[in-house]
Each structure stands twice: as C-alpha cells, then as structure tokens.
Amino acid sequence: MKNFIPVFKDKNKASEDRSKIFVASRRDFLKIGSLATGGFLLGVNFQCSGPKGEVVTFAPNVYISFDSDNQVTLIAHRSEMGTGIRTSLPMIMADELGADWSKIKIVQAEGDEDKYGNQNTDGSFSVRMFFEPMRKAGATARHMLIQAAAAKWGVDPSECYTENSEVHLKESRKKVTFGDLVQDLLVMPLPDPAAVKSKELSEYKLVGTDVAIYDAKDIATGKAVFGADVDLPNMQIAMIARSPVVGAKIISYNDAKALAVPGVNQVVKIEGAGIPPGLDKPLEGLAVLASNTWAAKKGREALEIEWDLGPNQDYNSTAQLEAMAKSTLQNGKVRRERGNFNAAKSGAAKTLDKTFKIPFYAHATMEPIAVIADYKGDGSVEIWAPSQHPQWARGAVAGALGIELSQVKINVTLLGGGFGRKSKPDGVVEAALLSKAAKTPVRVQWTREDDLHHDFYHSHSAQRIVATLDGSGKLTGWNQHSVFPAIGATGNPDELHPSDGELGLGCTDFPFDVPNIRIETHESKAHTRIGWLRSVSNINHAFAAQCMMDEIAEARGVDPVQQAIELLGEDRDLNFAEETGGKYENYGEKIEDFPWNTGRMKKVIQAVAEKSNWSQNLAAGKAMGFAAHKSFLTYVACVVMVEKDANGNLNIPEVHYAVDCGVGVNTDRIKSQFEGGAQFATSLAMTSAITFDKGRVQQHNFDSYQIIRMPQSPKKIEVHIIPSTEKPTGVGEPPVPPYIPALANAVYKLTGKRIYELPFKI
Amino acid sequence: MENYTLTINGKKQEVSAEPDMPLLWVLRDLLNMKGTKFGCGQALCGACTVHLDDVAIRSCSLPISEVGAGNITTIEGLSEKGDHPLQEAWVEHVVPQCGYCQGGQIMTAAALLKQNPTPSEAEIEAAMQGNLCRCGTYNRIKSAIQTAASR
Numbered sequence: 001m002k003n004f005i006p007v008f009k010d011k012n013k014a015s016e017d018r019s020k021i022f023v024a025s026r027r028d029f030l031k032i033g034s035l036a037t038g039g040f041l042l043g044v045n046f047q048c049s050g051p052k053g054e055v056v057t058f059a060p061n062v063y064i065s066f067d068s069d070n071q072v073t074l075i076a077h078r079s080e081m082g083t084g085i086r087t088s089l090p091m092i093m094a095d096e097l098g099a100d101w102s103k104i105k106i107v108q109a110e111g112d113e114d115k116y117g118n119q120n121t122d123g124s125f126s127v128r129m130f131f132e133p134m135r136k137a138g139a140t141a142r143h144m145l146i147q148a149a150a151a152k153w154g155v156d157p158s159e160c161y162t163e164n165s166e167v168h169l170k171e172s173r174k175k176v177t178f179g180d181l182v183q184d185l186l187v188m189p190l191p192d193p194a195a196v197k198s199k200e201l202s203e204y205k206l207v208g209t210d211v212a213i214y215d216a217k218d219i220a221t222g223k224a225v226f227g228a229d230v231d232l233p234n235m236q237i238a239m240i241a242r243s244p245v246v247g248a249k250i251i252s253y254n255d256a257k258a259l260a261v262p263g264v265n266q267v268v269k270i271e272g273a274g275i276p277p278g279l280d281k282p283l284e285g286l287a288v289l290a291s292n293t294w295a296a297k298k299g300r301e302a303l304e305i306e307w308d309l310g311p312n313q314d315y316n317s318t319a320q321l322e323a324m325a326k327s328t329l330q331n332g333k334v335r336r337e338r339g340n341f342n343a344a345k346s347g348a349a350k351t352l353d354k355t356f357k358i359p360f361y362a363h364a365t366m367e368p369i370a371v372i373a374d375y376k377g378d379g380s381v382e383i384w385a386p387s388q389h390p391q392w393a394r395g396a397v398a399g400a401l402g403i404e405l406s407q408v409k410i411n412v413t414l415l416g417g418g419f420g421r422k423s424k425p426d427g428v429v430e431a432a433l434l435s436k437a438a439k440t441p442v443r444v445q446w447t448r449e450d451d452l453h454h455d456f457y458h459s460h461s462a463q464r465i466v467a468t469l470d471g472s473g474k475l476t477g478w479n480q481h482s483v484f485p486a487i488g489a490t491g492n493p494d495e496l497h498p499s500d501g502e503l504g505l506g507c508t509d510f511p512f513d514v515p516n517i518r519i520e521t522h523e524s525k526a527h528t529r530i531g532w533l534r535s536v537s538n539i540n541h542a543f544a545a546q547c548m549m550d551e552i553a554e555a556r557g558v559d560p561v562q563q564a565i566e567l568l569g570e571d572r573d574l575n576f577a578e579e580t581g582g583k584y585e586n587y588g589e590k591i592e593d594f595p596w597n598t599g600r601m602k603k604v605i606q607a608v609a610e611k612s613n614w615s616q617n618l619a620a621g622k623a624m625g626f627a628a629h630k631s632f633l634t635y636v637a638c639v640v641m642v643e644k645d646a647n648g649n650l651n652i653p654e655v656h657y658a659v660d661c662g663v664g665v666n667t668d669r670i671k672s673q674f675e676g677g678a679q680f681a682t683s684l685a686m687t688s689a690i691t692f693d694k695g696r697v698q699q700h701n702f703d704s705y706q707i708i709r710m711p712q713s714p715k716k717i718e719v720h721i722i723p724s725t726e727k728p729t730g731v732g733e734p735p736v737p738p739y740i741p742a743l744a745n746a747v748y749k750l751t752g753k754r755i756y757e758l759p760f761k762i
Numbered sequence: 763m764e765n766y767t768l769t770i771n772g773k774k775q776e777v778s779a780e781p782d783m784p785l786l787w788v789l790r791d792l793l794n795m796k797g798t799k800f801g802c803g804q805a806l807c808g809a810c811t812v813h814l815d816d817v818a819i820r821s822c823s824l825p826i827s828e829v830g831a832g833n834i835t836t837i838e839g840l841s842e843k844g845d846h847p848l849q850e851a852w853v854e855h856v857v858p859q860c861g862y863c864q865g866g867q868i869m870t871a872a873a874l875l876k877q878n879p880t881p882s883e884a885e886i887e888a889a890m891q892g893n894l895c896r897c898g899t900y901n902r903i904k905s906a907i908q909t910a911a912s913r
C-alpha cells in the first residue's frame with residue numbers, strides 16, 4: 001500500500017499490459033480453435049437462432065466478434081462514466097476493421113484483467129494505453145477477412161479492402177459480407193502479428209471525427225442501466241449507518257426500533273478497518289436490510305448506536321489548514337533543486353511571497369454509490385457495480401470474503417459519474433459482505449449524505465510560492481512549498497509528505513526557464529480518507545503556480561501570455577530527472593515515449609490567445625484571464641472571460657481552450673470533456689468545499705455542498721483541438737487544472753482583488 | 763400499508779405502500795421503473811423529476827399519499843418510441859456524458875416547453891436551475907431545448 005496511487009501504480013507496466021492481452025487472446029484462440037467448440041469470448045461460438053438456422057460466431061480476439069448474420073460485436077472493456085470511452089475505443093476497432101458503425105453492437109466486458117488487459121479506468125489513460133491495441137485488434141480481423149475473401153476469389157489480398165462490414169474487390173468488381181466469410185475464418189490460423197498492418201491515420205473515417213456516443217438514445221429514453229437499476233428476485237436493500245468519524249468503532253447498539261419499521265428484515269454489523277482506513281475497505285457500520293429503499297432508510301434513522309469515536313474526534317480542518325500554511329515558513333524536505341534559490345533570494349530586487357489554499361472536495365457523482373451483490377450457495381458471488389476499477393473490486397471482495405478471485409464475477413454497469421470516487425471498492429465490499437450474511441441478493445444504496453460524509457476526499461492544501469526578480473525584472477527564483485495530506489496516508493499513516501507521484505502533478509514538473517528552482521514539502525497528517533479527484537493534485541498545484549505566474553507578469557510589467565511563451569524558451573524536451581533525483585514519474589510513462597515538449601505547450605498557448613482574441617480591448621466591465629498547464633501528458637491552455645451582471649454576480653460569458661492531446665479519436669467527446677471540465681472546475685473554484693469539525697463532515701447535501709447550476713455556468717465554451725499525429729493522450733482530467741487559475745486571474749483583472757483561497761466569492 | 767391506484771404513463775397501477783413512501787421509490791422499487799433516478803432525496807438536484815399532470819415535480823419529495831388521481835408521466839412514458847422532440851434533440855446534440863441526470867433534465871425541459879413553447883435563454887435557465895449536472899452538460903442541454911423549441 002506504500003506510495004499507492006493507482007494513477008501510476010503500474011509504472012512501466014503500461015507497455016507490458018499492451019502486449020499481454022494479445023498474447024493471451026492468441027493463445028486462447030488457438031486452444032479453443034483446435035477443440036472447435038466452446039465459449040464466445042474464447043474464440044468460436046455456435047448458437048442456434050432464427051429461421052436461417054445456425055449462427056456461427058467468429059472472434060479473432062477478445063474484443064471483436066462477428067457472426068454469420070453479419071452482426072459485428074465489439075467489447076468495451078473500460079468503464080463508462082461519462083467520458084465516452086465505451087464509444088471511443090470500439091470506434092478505433094471499427095475503423096480498422098472497416099465495419100458499418102451504424103450496425104455495431106457494443107457489449108460491456110465483465111471485470112477480468114487476465115482476459116481484457118488493464119481495466120482501471122482512471123488517470124486519463126484509456127485512449128493513451130489502448131489506441132494501439134485497438135488498432136491491432138481491428139487490423140488483425142481485417143487482415144484475416146481479406147485473406148479469406150482473396151482466397152475465395154483467387155486474387156491477391158492487396159486487391160481487396162473492407163468497408164460497410166464487407167470485403168470489396170477493388171473497382172467494385174465483387175464483394176462479400178463479413179458474415180459470409182465466417183466459415184472460412186474458422187479454419188484459418190491466426191496471422192503472424194508481424195504481418196498485420198494498421199491503417200495510416202489518414203485512412204481513418206471515424207477516428208478524428210465527431211461520433212455520437214453509443215448510449216445516447218438509451219439515456220434519453222431512460223433505458224440505460226446504472227448501478228442501482230439492476231433488479232434481482234428476492235433482493236433486499238441495505239442502508240448503512242457508517243462511522244461518523246473516520247476510525248470510529250461501534251461499542252454497542254440497539255436495533256429494536258429499526259426492526260420495528262415495516263419492511264425492515266434484519267440488521268447486520270460491518271466490521272470496519274479502523275485506523276488506517278485503507279483505500280479498499282468499508283468503514284465500520286451497521287446495515288439495515290429491508291424489502292425496499294424507503295424502509296431501509298427509515299430503519300437506519302431508527303438505529304441507536306454508541307460509537308467509540310477514536311483518535312479523529314477532535315479534528316478540525318480549518319485549524320489544520322492554517323497550521324499547514326504556517327508550516328511552509330520553515331524549511332521543508334527538498335524535492336527538486338536547480339541552481340541556488342537562497343542566493344537568488346538574497347540578491348533579489350523584488351520578492352513575491354504568496355500562499356494559496358484550497359479546501360477538501362467531494363466527488364459528488366450524480367449517482368450515489370449503489371452496488372448489487374448475489375452471494376451464491378457454492379461460495380461464489382456475482383456483482384453488478386458502477387466501478388471504475390473492477391479488478392481491484394474483485395480482489396477486495398475475494399479478500400473480504402476469503403474466497404478465490406475466480407469466485408468473484410463482476411459485471412460493470414454504466415457509471416453515473418466517477419471522477420475517481422468509483423475506483424474505490426468500499427461499496428462493492430459492503431454489498432458482498434451483506435449478501436453473504438443475509439443469504440439473499442442485496443443492493444447497498446448510498447444516499448447523498450452518505451456520499452458527502454464518507455468520500456475519499458481530494459485533499460485540502462496550502463501552497464506557498466516565493467518568486468524573486470532581479471534588477472532588470474528577470475524572474476530569477478521559484479520556490480514552491482507544497483503541503484497536503486497524501487493519498488498514501490489513507491493506507492499508511494506514516495506517510496506525511498506528498499508522494500513523488502502527487503508532486504509530479506504540476507509541481508516538480510514546473511516547466512519554466514528559471515535559473516533557480518527549489519520545491520519543498522512539509523508534513524501533514526490525514527484525519528480522513530484521502531483519494532483522487534479529477535486531475536488530483538494538479539488542482540492545487542496549477543491554481544497556485546498559474547496565479548503566481550500572473551502576479552509575476554504584472555510585477556514585471558509583461559503580458560502573461562507573452563511571459564509564458566518567453567519562459568518556456570526554445571522548443572525542446574524537458575527532463576526533470578536530474579533535479580528531482582530521478583523521482584519524476586511522468587504519469588507512469590517513460591519520458592522518451594511521452595516527452596515534455598515546450599514547443600507543443602507554446603503552440604496551445606498561441607492558439608488560445610488567437611482564438612480568444614486575447615489582445616483585444618474588452619468593453620468596460622469585462623476581463624479575461626489566462627493559464628496553461630500540462631497534465632496527464634496533454635497540453636492545455638485556457639482563457640476565461642468574466643463580467644459582473646446588474647446584481648453584482650459573476651458571469652462567465654466565454655471560455656476558450658486549446659488542447660494538444662496527440663491524435664484526437666472522438667473529437668466530439670474531446671470537446672464534451674472540456675465543456676464539462678470547465679463546469680466542474682467552476683464548482684471547485686466558486687461553490688464547493690468540504691470542511692470537518694469534531695472529525696465530522698459539515699456538509700450534507702447539495703444545499704451545503706454546492707455545485708454550479710445552469711444560470712451560473714460558463715456560457716460559451718470553445719475548444720480548439722490542435723491537429724496532431726503524436727501519440728494520443730487522455731482528456732478526462734486535463735481541462736480542470738488550468739481553468740481555475742485562468743478564472744481567478746480574470747477575476748483579479750475585473751475586481752483588482754487577487755484570489756488566494758478557494759472557493760472564492762466576489 | 764395502504765393501497766393506492768396510480769395512473770402512470772396512461773396506465774392504472776395498483777400498489778400497496780407506506781403512506782410516506784416517496785413516489786420515487788414507489789416507481790423504482792415497487793414498480794421496477796428505473797428511468798427515474800435518485801440523486802439527493804431532498805428536491806435539490808432534479809434527477810428524480812417526473813410530471814404530475816404536465817407539471818415537473820421532484821418525485822423524491824412527494825409521498826405516495828399526496829399523489830392523488832393525477833396523471834404521472836415518467837421518462838419511459840414521455841413518448842411512445844423515444845421520439846419526443848427533446849429526446850431527438852438530445853441525441854442530435856449528444857447531450858449526455860454519464861447520463862445519470864439526463865432523464866430528469868429532459869422531464870423538466872418537457873414541462874417547460876409544454877407551458878412555454880418558445881422560451882428565451884433566461885427562461886430556460888430559470889426553469890432548468892433545479893436540475894444539477896455534475897458532468898457539466900448545461901450548454902448542450904440549452905442548445906437541445908432551443909432546437910426542440912424551434913421545431
């Protein structure tokens with residue numbers, strides 16, 4: 001559990017995963033192919049259907065199958081939580097395959113990483129990790145189809161191509177549907193991977209265009225299935241009274257009144273992890289199981305529980321944040337060093353010294369956690385869960401129930417939002433434990449209050465930055481102090497400093513050409529469960545650094561956009577290895593594979609300046625702010641425009657983004673992630689905060705933990721995607737970090753007041 | 763437990779429930795109609811929006827004993843074939859991200875258009891402000907409503 005951040009935990013494992021799945025599927029195919037029988041996913045499937053009689057299915061790998069009715073079915077193995085990944089990855093396969101997209105069927109994979117490769121839908125890495133495997137999956141199938149058709153027609157394979165789920169002979173001489181080739185394919189060996197060639201990027205018809213998500217109509221008609229929508233016979237509904245303070249334990253309880261509520265059947269205690277709470281364990285709690293949700297809720301309200309509140313019962317987050325800010329006045333643990341900051345400071349003509357604070361944030365996914373578990377007589381358990389990380393959930397359940405991984409089957413439903421919350425398997429473990437105790441299927445239903453009280457929060461944070469200017473106005477020194485309770489502390493209370501991974505999110509990768517840089521961290525303890533929220537510590541780091549850069553530009557009397565371009569310097573690849581003692585993690589990718597290129601960053605900055613008409617003279621009462629930040633290997637620059645309305649409220653009439661995420665797969669979903677990212681970040685900047693007093697969360701529902709509503713939301717959000725042939729990188733998280741400082745910088749220009757603490761009010 | 767007869771999507775349905783059970787749980791748990799979603803239980807988010815006689819209401823906060831004889835419409839019954847102008851506009855603009863809030867958004871928008879077929883931008887914002895979307899699809903929601911209104 002040490003240094004545990006799933007975003008990077010597979011450091012250097014990414015490429016391993018990429019090749020592994022193909023080795024596995026090839027072996028499975030050959031094994032099953034020679035037996036000429038058996039399961040759909042393992043290769044060949046015989047099933048009867050309709051008047052045409054036998055429908056034969058051919059699956060060259062675990063992601064693709066087509067049957068003799070010419071139905072092409074693609075597997076989506078990553079979790080859909082709103083990014084559109086359930087559409088984007090299949091799109092790549094369909095494009096390679098030459099399949100008719102309008103007739104594609106997409107099936108969600110169960111959680112099984114041996115079969116499908118990595119399914120941890122987190123860290124904005126689905127497209128980055130699976131672009132090549134999906135191309136290869138589609139290309140392999142296309143290769144085989146073309147071989148089969150060419151053999152049939154007695155022509156050279158180079159004479160053939162695929163389109164509309166058919167193989168065509170050039171110049172429209174002949175065509176055959178994929179379905180009509182299935183019999184031929186069944187007796188064909190899998191091709192040598194070296195012989196399979198993916199299409200050129202320029203040959204794609206879907207990749208690089210706007211494609212509607214597969215589930216759009218089901219969602220608009222109420223048919224889409226989320227976690228709570230699965231219904232099983234005899235299912236009971238559970239609501240759990242969880243420890244009000246992390247680490248609290250039940251001393252005693254009286255459930256008589258709860259059991260008297262009509263519909264309530266039983267009360268079950270869940271043994272919690274205590275301290276440390278861990279990232280994959282449920283909290284201690286008392287569950288009320290009832291025949292419907294309302295009865296379970298009323299039963300829970302009727303419970304009488306005496307808690308031993310444990311060591312966190314006096315915790316006050318405001319006091320801790322103050323202490324954290326103060327600690328930055330001391331020397332900390334140095335995490336990156338260039339030149340000699342102290343010398344720069346003593347020789348400085350001017351010093352800026354500012355501290356930026358942000359609160360805890362809850363994910364507040366629109367769908368509160370709901371998980372269904374069905375523990376069976378044979379000791380196995382089947383689960384339906386809106387999980388971002390089904391394999392982790394499987395392991396956690398197997399551990400909690402003392403059964404084998406193979407005895408845990410997990411079906412992944414649609415997720416009503418994830419943002420990192422639904423990586424954690426605590427709700428899944430709760431459901432499995434309760435189903436085992438009750439001997440019936442159980443749905444654990446979280447309420448909004450549960451969701452806000454028992455999250456794995458984005459950590460509150462203090463960031464102090466000291467910047468030095470020499471007599472000529474040159475920026476000579478940058479000293480950033482970063483303090484926040486680390487994610488790792490949730491599993492290991494001895495972790496008192498942010499990890500290297502967390503610092504690599506916008507702090508140690510400070511890209512600007514400043515001769516003296518020192519980055520230090522200070523100790524702080526976790527008194528609650530800390531997790532990761534959309535873009536993780538990039539939120540705190542980018543807010544502080546990009547607001548500070550704006551202040552520096554002002555002090556130097558230069559334009560902040562010009563300053564950013566100037567300080568990025570020559571076009572080149574940056575390497576933070578030496579100055580961080582080899583501790584820069586680059587989102588789990590080798591820096592040679594995904595370099596930090598200043599030229600690409602300057603390009604997005606220039607693009608956003610141009611698209612937003614940055615140098616324009618704005619009408620009185622309007623102002624624009626700028627920030628640029630690379631995260632998750634994606635380059636983003638952002639300009640936000642603000643104005644005050646007649647009532648003195650802040651309006652955000654325009655947002656401009658420029659993004660370089662390498663090859664864009666589904667451009668509509670890239671835009672939608674940026675549109676949503678701007679809205680999400682507006683909430684973080686202006687309306688949301690979690691605070692603790694006496695160890696308890698003080699916000700309970702959307703009245704006290706507010707997220708922005710339509711009238712306050714940014715109006716026009718323009719997303720400019722830089723055309724690129726570089727390797728694709730993710731877009732789920734990168735919209736968030738630069739937006740907040742761009743907004744804060746705009747508000748400063750409008751009001752003359754700098755923003756040092758979130759959420760801010762004007 | 764009391765017995766109630768509800769009219770849902772034009773169909774009479776008999777249910778027995780505790781009088782304080784919110785309509786949301788009657789729909790979801792007793793009638794297995796899962797299109798209406800639970801988001802907050804406090805009339806703060808709009809995920810559970812249905813129509814009661816063409817008016818948008820939050821089903822999480824309406825006890826079954828207060829529903830009375832009115833006609834209830836849920837997202838499943840908004841149109842027979844899923845082709846309400848709003849549903850079509852929703853697909854056209856690819857409004858949904860995670861999708862969880864969208865049934866509620868569409869129900870609120872449908873009640874708005876019934877009452878005011880050509881709402882201004884400010885009227886759309888005012889009508890929709892009770893519906894939260896954590897994924898941030900507000901601008902596409904607005905565009906889809908304007909598209910549907912223009913037809």
Ligand code: FES
Pocket residue numbers: 799800801802803804805806807808809810811820821822823
């Ligand atoms: S669930 Fe009814 S308004 Fe939120």
Ligand code: FES
Pocket residue numbers: 082366416417858859860861862863864894895896897898899
């Ligand atoms: S689409 Fe996810 S909450 Fe609205």
